[in-house]
Every structure is written in C-alpha cells, then in structure tokens.
Amino acid sequence: MKHAPSCPSYPSPSFVSFVSPGFTLLELLIATAIMTTVGCAFVSLILSAQSIARTQPEAADQQQRARMAVQALAGDVARAGGGLDRGANAGPLARYLPALEVAPDGSVTVRYLSRRSAQATLTAGLPRGETAVAVDAGGGFAAGSSALVFDRTGCRDLVRVTDVTETLLVVGAAPRTCAYAAGASIAEAEARTYRVDPVARQLQRRDESTGSTLPMLDGVSRMQVEVLDGARRVRISLQLAPGGSRGLRELGVSFDVMVPNLWLS
C-alpha cells in the first residue's frame, strides 16, 4: 500500500480526491436487480412481439377469408326465393317450394332463380324420362346451366340444360321425381347447400344440381342458422376455431341477412 508523502510543506496529491470509493455490496445487488428486471421486461416484450408477428398475418388472412365466405353465404341467402317475372307462376318461389331450408345439423339450403332472361313455360307435357322440353322462350338459357322445373302442385326437379333452341331445351337424363303438364315453369336456378364438415372443420358449399362441393372456409367448427321475424330475417352464426395455429383464439361471427323475397310470399 502506498502512502502520501508526509512532508507538511506539500499537501496531499490532488489525484487522491478522484479515486472512487467503489460500490457497496448493497448497491451492486440493487443495480443487478434493476438490470435483470429491465432485461427480462425487454426480452418478454420482444418474445410477445415475435409471437404477435407470427400469428397476426394468419389471423388477418383468416378474417379476410371469413369475410369473403360470409359475403358469398349472405348473398345467396339474400337471394333465396327469387322467382319468376312472368307467366302463370310469376312471383316469389316460396309459393311453390321451400326457398330456404334449415336442417337439424345446421346446414342451410337456398333456392332462387338466377336470371330473369332465362325463364320459360312448358308448352307441352314433360314425362319423367323425357329429355326434350318444349318451351315458349328458350333463347335466354345457356347450355351447361342448371334449371329448376316446377309447378303449382309443389313438384320440383333440378335439371342440367345441355342444349338450347328458342322452343326446345334438352336436359340431362337424370331421374326426375315428377311428370309435368304444359304450363309448368322452367328457369335457370341455383340450389346451394352450406354446411360445416365437422371432420375437415370446413364450411362447404354444395351445388345441388351437379353434386359438386366447394370448400368455402377452413377452421369452422360450427354453423347455426336461425330464421327470425317470420322468415324476414336469417341469423347465421359461425364458430371459427383455427386448428393447428398457435396463438389464434376461437372467434364467433354472427350476422343477420334480410331475405326480401320471403316477405313477398
């Protein structure tokens, strides 16, 4: 250990006053604790931000896909029951057949006529096995489209139009439930069923005329359809449960759709 010179004519060297006295153990402990706390908070912030950054694009994507699926479903439900413009059976489709059917499993089937230019009246009877349909205005139909044949007795059949002339429609040979008399109606139509496949956890849309099924939205565990206000309003609730995605929570989506053509009936 060095000592300052003891000569009384010289004061203690000035550098002595700059020597740090050091930290006490308590100060060091407090400083360490503060640094550890701040560090932990910072790491936690980064980890949570990383987690959000990982899941947020998926959540945003799922919300956008849900919007598109909801728009398609709501659009079809809103069109349910749209019927003929002209002819003896003009008016809402619900007068002649169920335009919107809700099954106990939560699925919903909608039926509506899709184009006002593709509507005709049968000018001759249509036996069950016959594929040539004599009509008064076939020009607006398109080959390959779906059409609904129906009459006032409640009989209905979805057929596939394969060929078109002004006075004759050729339809697929699929078996039909009824024979139709002259005066029955035929029109381009859509009949679609929306249901949730519980195994695939997927909202699907089935085209009833072709039997084809189209996936609409993944990660759907349940759909509930309620018909309210005397069929004026339909409430659809979807339970979105994204499987296999960490950090995404279950989400319930519920929306109301006005069904104007059901009011008219």
Added chain:
Amino acid sequence: MVSIGLGMSLALLGTAETSLAGHDRDARALRYASRAAASLAVSELRRLPSVRDVGRAGPMAEVSATPETFVDATLTPRGPWGGGALDLRALTSRIQAEADAAAGAAASHPVWRLFVYGSLADLVPDAGVPAYLVVWVADDGGIVLVRAAAFGPGESRALTELSLAAAEDSDAGAGLKVLVVRPDP
C-alpha cells in the same frame, strides 16, 4: 432494432387490416343504400297515375319520360366522396350493356332509363356514408323493372334489381306489385 422492425411490420399489417375492414363496411353501407333507393323508386312509381310511360324517353334520351322528383340538376354530378364527376350517360350505357349481355339471346332487351339520381346526403343528411344513388327503370312487356345503384368511393357500387307487375285491369302505379327482388344481381 428487432423491436422497431416488428413494431413497424405490425403497424403496416394493422393498417392493411383496417383498410380491408373499412372497405367491407362501406360495401355493406352501399348495399343498404341501394335497397333504400329501390324502395324510394317503388314508392314513387306507386304514386304515378300510370306507369305506361316510365320506360319511354323524356326530353333527354337517357331520362325516363316520368322521372321522379328526386333528381339532380345535372347528368354529370360530382361524386359526394370528393372524387371526380359521375357521368350518368356513360353509366346508363354501361347498365344497358350489362343488361343486354345478361339477356343473351333472349327475345326481350328492355331499354333502361334514369328515374332517380341524387346524392344520398340530399335524401338523408346524416347518412354517414358518401354515396350517390341512381335508379333506372325499364318496361319489359308490362313488367316494370327497377335497377337501383349506390355508388361510393373507389368505384365501388351496390345494385338491387326488382321486377314489378301492374294490376291486370289497370296501369295505375298504385296497383304495382313486387314480384322479385334481386340483391346484387
């Protein structure tokens, strides 16, 4: 730096999501506006002593001979969302072309004419959404067709189409009956 990067990417994502949600909300509002325009047109058609002339041309070929009272002073009004002018003549041609294309080879090709056109704010001052309403009518062999559109920002639009039939023994507007409503045809 990592935090700043993550924060910025989240902010951008949030902005995109907000924008998508905003478009979705506006589209819904426009759909409601188009239905309101269709209802207005039907109520006005029902006031007419006769609907025989609604499909005929007035002094301007694009406008019905019996236009509704809710019509703008010009056929090139400014979009209420602050955008450029709407050309109602061009829109009428477009609606006609769309209807003709949808009709395909059908014998009937009705001619569409302007019946209602004005800003939603003039009808409902606190509507909240800047929309311009246009309703066209056409006569399709005794069936009165109504096509109501609500135009919004970013060339967005919503359509509602209706078919109405007059009473068998009279062409008075009061006897009009709605046969079909086609939301977003």
